[in-house]
Amino acid sequence: MIIPSNLHNVASYVSGKRPQAKGHCAICAVCVICAVIALVAGAIGTAGADDGASQRSRAMDTRAEKSEPTTKDWIGNADVVRWHELRGTGARANPLRRQVDPPLEGADAFIEYRLRYDGESIDLPGKGDGEFFALWLDEVEGGESATHGAVPNIGLHVSAGENRFMVRFEPRREAYAKPLQGDVEHRIVARLRVSEGGRSYDQLELWINPGPGELARPHATARGRGPQTLRWMGFTTGGKTEPSDRILVSDVKVHQQWEALFGLSLPSEPVEPEAKPEVDPPPVVTVDFGKQVAPILKQRCFACHSGEKPDAGVRLDVWDELLNQVKPRHADESPLVLRLQTEDPESRMPPPDAGERLSVEEIATLTTWINEGVSWDETLLPTPARTTDHWSFQPIQRPAIPQVDDWEHWIRTPVDAFIAEQLDKHGLRPAPLASVDTLRRRLALDLTGLPPADAGDFSASETRQPDNTSAAESHDIADRLADQLLATRAYGERWGRHWLDVARWAESNGHQHNRERPHAWRYRDYVIESFQRDKPFDVFIREQLAGDLESEPTAEQLAATGFLAGARYSGNELDKAIQRNDILVDVANTTASTFLGLTLECAQCHSHKFDPLSLRDYYQFQAFFAQGQPGNLVLDSTAEAEQLIDLRWRLFRSVEQRMIRARRAAGQPEPILVTPKSVVGAMRSEERRSFDQLERSIGALPQTWGWHATLASAPSRPVAPHEMRWPLSTRRTAYPRPTHILLRGDVGSPGPRVEPAWPAVFGPTSEPSAKEQDAPIDAPAPRQQLAEWLTSSRQPLAARVWVNRIWQWHFGRGLVETPGDFGTQGELPSHPALLDFLASELVAHGWSTRHIHQLIVRSNTYRQSSTDNERARQLDPENRLYWRWEPRRLEAEAIRDCVLAVSHRLDDTPGGPSVAVGKLETSLRRTIYLAHQRQRIAHDQVLFDAPGGIGVCSQRRVSTVPMQPLYLLNSDLMTRSAAGLASRVRAAAAAQDHDQLARAAIHMTLARHPSPEEIVRIAEFLRQSPATDSGPDALEQLCLALLNLSEFLYIP
Template sequence: MKAAFPIKYVLLAGAGILAAGLGWNSLAGGGFGTRKAISYNYQIRPILSDKCFACHGPDANKREAGLRLDLAKSAYAPLEGKERFAIVPGNPAASEVYRRITSADPGYQMPTPESHLGLLNENEVGLIKKWISQGAKYEQHWAFTVPKKEALPDVGNEDWCKNEIDRFTLEKMDEVGLAPNEEATKAQLLKRLALDLTGLAPSLDMQQQFAGDHSGNAYEKIVDKLLSQKAYGEKMAIHWLDVARFADSYGYQNDDARTQWAWRDWVIHAFNTNMPYDRFLTWQLAGDLLPNAGKEQILATAFLRNHKITEEDGVIPEEYRVEYHLDKTKTFSSGLLGLTVECAQCHDHKYDPISQEDYYRLFAFFNTSKEKGFDGSAGSGPAKTPVLTISGSETEQLLNFINRKDTARIVVSVMGEGDEPRITHVLNRGVYDAPGKVVTASALPAVMPFDTAWYARNRLGLAQWTTSKQNPLTARVFVNQVWQEIFGRGLVKSTGDFGMQGDLPTHPALLDWLAVDFMDHGWNIKRLVKQMVMSATYRQSSRSTKEKTEKDPENIYLSRGARYRVPAESIRDIVLSTSGLLNTEIGGPSVKPYQPKGIWEATTANRGSLARYVQDTAGALYRRGLYTFIKLTLPPPAMIIFDASNRDHCEVKRQKTNTPLQALVMLNDPTVLEASRVLAERLSASRTPVERQISEVFQRIVCRQPDAGEMQLLTGYYQEELAAFTKNRHKAGIALDVGDSRHLPKIDPARAAALMRVISTIYNMEETITKS
């Protein structure tokens, strides 16, 4: 949980204000002094949360002077033993809060110097004064209110708008004096779409077909084509695997292999068949509790069993059993509700209205499973109790989306309720062996009441509560995650924190409109994705200007297209697909591609089936990135360097970093070098002039035609390398000696090696692995 609200970049979205760099603009056309109504949610609560709630917030254990400033009743009440009031609506001068934030006396002022929270700045003080003067009206936290569809904004440039999304984004641009960019070129749009919807670069054939399609609906046709490809499900699954902390090993010191990959096959299948999101969640939370539950519904519950599991002798089973359910609680709350509920494991949440008792009531839904804290030491099996066993005949019939590789039965760790009810206690200080008050299962009251007349006190009841249209968080959180995957940044930047310490939505009306529209159209995920990519907002060029960079450096107002590096898995997929090496097989067990020698063994306990790294061969070497074997104690090094999730906990947002190691990977990774060699050998075997070969390679990899300067540079480099390799043909052989794929016979090694160097250079262009 964050220690303090990032006030430097407070986005007062309801007023169209970015507090850093953009000035104090608002719908009223001025600063806080001219605004007609100050918003508690968007202007006051962030200040109080940053400066006051640590001592005067929801956490009773840290509360000073019995004062809660997050509740109107407490804030308006007399202070302890004094005839003074923290807030007197309409009268700042009589309000102790205002007196103290304006005082210069270190012994009287708030926040106190000892808190190290820092004093309020002039704008913050002015906003609080104005708010108190206007009556100090409190509002329910925005994320805990049921979303509503507001009327679509009226905008001046209606011709620019392609769908409803654009009206909301254009309204914000107008407020801050920005104008949308021109539409990106067809080549740029196709690459962007292909990467967003399939994670793959578009093939040459697809590029040529789209370039030659001049019909009025050419763009929509290519969107529909990409959405219908099986690769779509693979791309969408990547984010969900992060949320579900999917991995191929148990994760503690012994870290043996496990077989959860059949659940990954189900996730891909669910996205490709466009399973509604409410059903998608229900099956994963409680598929085993559905009436007449089949094996597919039970398999879906592996979502909750992807956490780390110990196989170490001598552990205390109850300690780890509790730890597993704490992990489930965090995954549910962060991944599905966008809340930092884990903060309440040891004490009441310091900032959000979630008590420790609320936390353990939520924990109780998972505390009833058959799961054991210790279910055998290393090598005791690829799945832990309770398990689902899938036979060969079942994969051929009912579960034919599972890519079965051999005749062995598939075993998966899944959920199952215990035979006897288990009592749940509040755990004092969050410690497994310090039971306190007994509690019964219930969802978070701050979010939405858990009415037992409607919902059973089990995981199925929790799933129904979660997917209720009255739940204010579920649809908002998922829409925001999808927006993040498409635009690079969520409408709520803090994707996993919609609480009081999280970032405010940049476009609150748009987020709510999309959430309601999503639910009203049957929680249709493909429709939601299409809605986003069909917008004029999405189709803009990513070109920036000095004015836009200065006014909106993070592109919060979406006046240009997104530009960022693609995910780690897509980097691998781009290299494999453009070289012709990609194995397009869907699903199946994870694979072990090239990896630096010795690194695996240096992090293992030398026990179990994963004591040694055994690299795969043949087609398994060229599977897509999401199929790469993830050992929790040593995630795939090349992917981690490019900010892939290490999958040891629920992760809803990946970092975006730039380090020299990333350049070293692209220059030296055997996969990149082999792809360059394979493509070079294939082209060298033809009689096509080298200029055409380089142009084709550039088009294939970068997805556009090279300009004259680029062609001159690359052709010149080819000639230099050709001269060097012709002079020393032994070095040409060394350069080509990379990768397990076969070499083409009867090619000129010097020409192939020179072209390989050129192709490797193109793979190393920033543009190759950037969505722009």
Template structure:
């Protein structure tokens, strides 16, 4: 049996052990383990192993030889914790030396034989304080009524909370921003796009007292709202459309999740339902694509798909995959860094290692992959439609096979006489030589009928060198490119990666490069007609690539004009490479024209049936994950995070971190896979769970103001920031829950507050007291994020394509072999003019403009984007082909909408870009620029202006 020594010693018994005799006066669990736990294993546990040393288990101690039972002088552990003549103890490095009593205890333990009960693991004790602010029950505080509260700040409770802390700090808020600033701020905030000049003027001229409220309502109802706020969630969900790691292959079936997120925000789907669908959509709506697609959340992170034959390495890869799901879920919804408890109890928060593996048990059956989504009824209807077609195809295939078998049997009967003609060795990837009578040719070509891998597949082979030799006593290779020859042939991916596998590589004189054939013919045009008598070609001349496919069945043809061809050599008298080639050769020699026609008829009939089968509607196959538990359903704690060191079993159950405030759940160890995820999801959105509404309310605040009330949106633990306005955070979270988890009412409350409507004007006095604007004495100005920059340039240029949904566009060329390469596009055509949220964001696919303005790579979840200022941003925006093209488009738009007068063009440009008219000085300088350097140059300056790229 197993047992746990917890509490003061936090020692875990992980295996059955025969009780060890206690040393005289020293008990390991009572006396020694607490010292190791408190003073040693923080640095010397199985995960950290500082100095390559672990003091967590008896095996570790023996392996490292730091303790010699019974030998005090020979035990190095005692040497490093005791002072010496040269100075104080060398350990522990990061805390005070051990006391004399602690050293004496360890010495007595070693002297008595260093007894360590089998199976006992010493762990650093987890934090135990569950009264931490974020773990307390959610409060619903009464908004304060501070003295001196301005009349305009009385109506919205948010303002009362904010003003109370401003007053306490002796600060005053800024006045309200002007209407032009407000409409631009609110429009960008909710849609990520600039307001049109007409929208700005209409709002500025609207005298009604509810004009601002109606503006907010209109923006919340816009389909652009979901695109903007869905992008925020995709950051949190670590959404990336490639799998990362070394292969980094594109995933084409993830875009439905992006559309699902956008649709959910536009519909104001209750967030508790949003959570449930992302963790267990397949359970809640089986066969309903609009619901099942939510589970893409679990599998839209990076994962290693290379595979590993070593079982231990494969287990680590699998553990890493589930770790990504645990971190994404716990941080996105709960603001807890549960991933820090993978190898040991959390060092700062009351999250045990067992809590981590309770999450692990919930996701143990989740795997990355695409899956067809359909209800049982839909599958039944499709099966009924397919049944007669599949039966008919089976009958045709059987008849064809019988017909072919008869020909093959006849061919075997005549095999001996035909095999007698196969006198030469088989083709060799290291080199094939064909000699023939001297003949004059301007063109020489290799026509391949089969490869070593398939006698009937004439493509996807390699040629590293193709040589044509002149006849006579001094032969030379006349097919070299350096001699003026040219090679043509369809190449694998030549369109995507220019010259990477081109036919020219077959005549470059270097066997280190090679042509990757897409079609069966390689044609070489000589620089001048030549008399030739020999051709040599190879796929692996240096014998460095034994798996390279090569041409095994072929013929050599020559031509004087490239039109009329004559065969001069072939492989028909070479021995076949194996049984498949042998049978294919015999069959081709035996079959009659009539029989070949009959086989063609069979193939045509099969093709027609295939077309009918393909016409039966299919179900969408999306990257939503697959769900099935492994045969061994037991989930155990991995000691030190190592799957090869299993500890105590853990059943699917709620993490204990919230056990004092939230009702938990406990499932059987063999609970079905769907029940595990659904139970966890329901626990996350329980009414008595205080973390989820706090985290969500804080995320909304963060995206409205640039910084959350908690500045670390995904870490509400001890290492995260403390809330700047704790009562306000709880009030917002309580409103969210009261509004049935709908976000739009909370948006409205925040944006209608005077706090949000303040000007962003900088003032020295409050800035000296609150330089980070954490007390919200002004609205924090911000720069547009990466997607907003691109979308804004397209919008003001009149080129933005608002087409929503569907597969994304690419700002790169995707080159895929064993690994993937993403080459940024030099030019962005109209097909790329959609909103940036619809870009197919592959991991590590750096796109110049987006990358320079801090668009995250999404290798990990991003809860708080960086906002850097670098010279490359200015250089890229000024000189990128995209900006130059859009400058021309904006110039054309100004000419269409404002005519030919420079002053009118300048006024229209200011309205489009800034939502205002230029003053006299601005107009004069701009007109001069237009006259002296042209309208596109002025437009280029406008697209690079600070005012365009910043929100006040």
């Protein structure tokens, strides 16, 4: 191979000698580049087999043996042995050429090299002629001045007035990436491809300094027709490359796979596939329930302890009820056995007056039966079907709209008809219509949590005269405003926050470690956007319960499962069974409370004492969620993203299996438990480097905190079940996990296995299509079945519960005042017919929440004033008949948002990651976008009763404590906002006109006209208050006082 004279090495400057030698260049006798070429001997061979990555790479190794070169100032010592300098000639030249062995033909190939361009050598287009430099690939070697046209070129050229990285086949068949930076190391990677059905290389993709996750996003792509076979490669300079240019190149390599570019150390042995869960071995049973146990119970116990009304409430003829009296596998701790054995006549069973004691043999039979797990025969003693006549469990019947004599003028929507019917029965009349200003403020605060938009337009307010608007005009204004507000992002933010209360949403795990969930904000944004777009509520339910189970789930559907993933969980690495059970308990309880309004949690350890919900019902309902777990779900659905995740798990599991084999060989008894933390800690240095690199690459992918059916491991595997902070693939390959009744709620005391089913009181559950245990779940799954049932006509609660929540958030309390408990211990509805009408309207109008809003906010019931009525107050002091509007205090978020809004300080930037905990005090964004981490919620939010995300918050408490007024008068938020409001007032009113200042201040704060008395008193205050050089002036003090008024803090 010829080494031409324009190839230089820093070593040539050592002694200044220029000896000539046959076969060597004119600069030095044996330059370092020549020595390197001698070492790698004429062809690009296979690299060493240290690991799987290097086996898939071939290198043009330009690293020299250490001679003793002299460095120049712009080259660091560490670079001398690695970087090699090429110089231009002012003409086309090929200073370094190498044969590719074996040649590239047909298959994709990745080519990389590193480039560092001396900053002082760069000619900028416009000031000079720019730069050209490339690595070419060709069928032939060519000479020193060969052009190597119509072949792949990877390098630099001038484009759009800049020196840019480029790939090309020929002029007009080229593409450009980022501009060149001087004195910076660039890693240049290109992929050569042959199109499907083609024979020649015809596509060239380029990346500059790529990461492992960028395969799908090349920075430039050129298409053309190149050679079919590439046998040679080399560097070329052109007419733009002067002899003074200093170009450093290094590490020329060819790879067959993308991951080899990053030296990823993959397992040399195949990773064992995830095992299918093993069927639990049948328990050892020596006592026959039907032949030995049932006769004893029937003859000696059932006379008193069976049927609907057993003595002392103890029923032994139903397995679910029997469990309250026994502790399976622990007969010595079972109340039943203890009562059979005791000598105390007050406690003994059967009691002395009921017959002889059980024999020793009978007690021994029952003891063995309990120690063997309390087997049961449902065919012999079936669980009775639960029934109830409680109102909420009955089908929804659409009632007729009442016709109430002499109320026609007042009834605007069907809501008014139902309210009027009850008022008329009690001889009551409604309060008058509220003023237009009041309605504007009520609608704005109720629907958006912000003051009316025109409150800042003081000039507009002056043209609007108070108290001269007719009722028809008032309704028309309010109707149009309501429609406008319901279409805004602010509405989605306000009502999305209501839903987040119920969804117990938070951005941390809770408990002692309380790790952050940095991607949980996507669920918040999903909720906001769903309300803003009026997503049908049945779709809203299905996406939250089973969005990940769609065949090709969208990012939105994956984010929706943040509802399930909102569960608290501890960082307990020692007992994952307890951790997982805590999650499933949270999910089951939350789902039942949110969508059914049932206190299902009361049936976790024993059948519900009041509602028709059994212990079996509880665990069958929990079984809907058994195939899944919370985790960071990667939203990038590309094959490359999946590949990164797959590589990460393959590497992790290979180390995990190595640990298990080593511990097993050392004699450690089964089961061998290893935690994710210990697996990472056991990685060798190269494995850890690759693992960390993959973690960084995956961490850069868009993710959401959600629920997913893919499991990190099957329950039979000897490894902790999951580490939920790690990203998961979106591929569904998990087998269903079995669910067992947990006796007394103890994970250490599993009872019979159960299948997913809703509570029996609602009728039989159809067979789930994915119930089979012989195949991975690739069909509709139990959670999808649950979501379909919840939104079907067979289930009467979901629609009732939802319209009741909507009513509650409009009026401050629901038609059922216990929104999370529609059971027998909950309150009865004040207007049952109205509740069923709204529920049937919801379903009939496509589960449209906006339709229910319009029925309510367009009604006269909603638009009443808060005028008191002595007679009505005596008959209905709690206003359960809705004879007037009841003002109520704004929630914590709305108080803060309104304070910022009236002072023009509110940052209404929508969506995105939450404001960090450390910036809560200084951020001006809407409160819903502040970090909401368990145990670290902002002080002002806690002060005004914001929920902590611990569990479902169906209704916020409204406390009154001394710290609240102290905060409103003295906090930095309030004093700065008062100053901002004062500045607005000054700008809107005439300079020193105190009357105008009074009008502007009242209008901007309370969105209404001030009364004459208010103007006089405020103007007098402003005139008499002395000017001050420090502290707030009189106007700022006035504004602070206005922000503290109940009228400002309440929905009027």
